[in-house]
Amino acid sequence: MSSLSKLTQNENMKIYRRPRTWLMIAFLLLAVGLMSFLLKWDERGHDQTDWKQNLTQQNVHMQKELQENKDLDADDKTRINDSIKLNEYYMDHDLDPSQLSLWSYVNISASLIILVTILTVIIAADMIAAEFSWGTIKLLLVGPASRTKIMLSKYIATFSFALLLLLICFAAAFAAGGILEGFNGLTQPHVTISDGVIHEGSMIMNALQKYAYSIVSLFMYVTMAFMISSAFRSSSMAIAFSLLFMLVGNTLSGILQGYEWVKYLLFSNIDLTQYLEGSTPLRPEMTMSFSILMLLAYYVVFQLLAWLLFTKRDVAA
Secondary structure, eight states: OHHHHHHHHHHHHHHHTSHHHHHHHHHHHHHHHHHHHHHHHHHTTSOOTTHHHHHHHHHHHHHHHHHHOTTOOHHHHHHHHHHHHHHHHHHHTTOOTTSOOHHHHHHHHGGGHHHHHHHHHHHHHHHTHHHHHHTOHHHHHSSSSOHHHHHHHHHHHHHHHHHHHHHHHHHHHHHHHHHHHOSGGGGOEEEEEETTEEEEEEHHHHHHHHHHHHHHHHHHHHHHHHHHHHHOSOHHHHHHHHHHHHHHHHHHHHHTTTSGGGGGSHHHHSOGGGGSTTOOOSSTTOOHHHHHHHHHHHHHHHHHHHHHHHHSOOOOO
């Protein structure tokens, strides 16, 4: 393991000694800063002095809809009743649901994980292909370490970089939220309703859950990019194809959702948030378990192809 540790350390040095890496980190911080500015700017346009009156009016309208609209199905009635109960709970406990807190910034920062994914995909797609572009692949392979260890060290270093970006994104959003909204909301509960019963949960657990679901797509896209990097000798080609698959995949799944076989595509299963309460799966027969099994199958295929392409490749050229 010591040789793997040294190889991983060497790969980390290759990542962080390049100015491009620090520009990526700066760009992520800039994105968090811009997001925070826009949230604060938007907050200024909302009058929060009469929020209880607004919730009361909402409840009156919803109760009127329940009484007058006889065509509502059971799901719609449940949704409206749940909204009424939540509004009553907010007013009883003096909780303004429209008021921003530091957790608002952290939760919304989860949407920036797509940016973290893009930045990490660029690094992953460049990890092996760059060795050919730089002409350093022979020097790398003449050492005592096996190709498997070399590939594994690159994979570990790539995800170490992804983890760093995630920590930076979370910490920067947390700090921005605390500075702009104050740290008073640190213990604010996460209020949800299930089966007509209101539950108070942890805000940090809710934020981590949002991050966790988004990390699944990051994990799969980076693994795919790593496989593509093993197939190309050109860094630019590896990066281009990786970003193309990543950016076009979800759109393609949406276009083809009318076909039953679309559920077997990677891009149809990569977004696990489609199974959260209030969301609708791409196909009605799809389940969380099905998507997890499909992702595991794709992961094994990607890893096997990456290993075969790298360990069996002729580097004479």
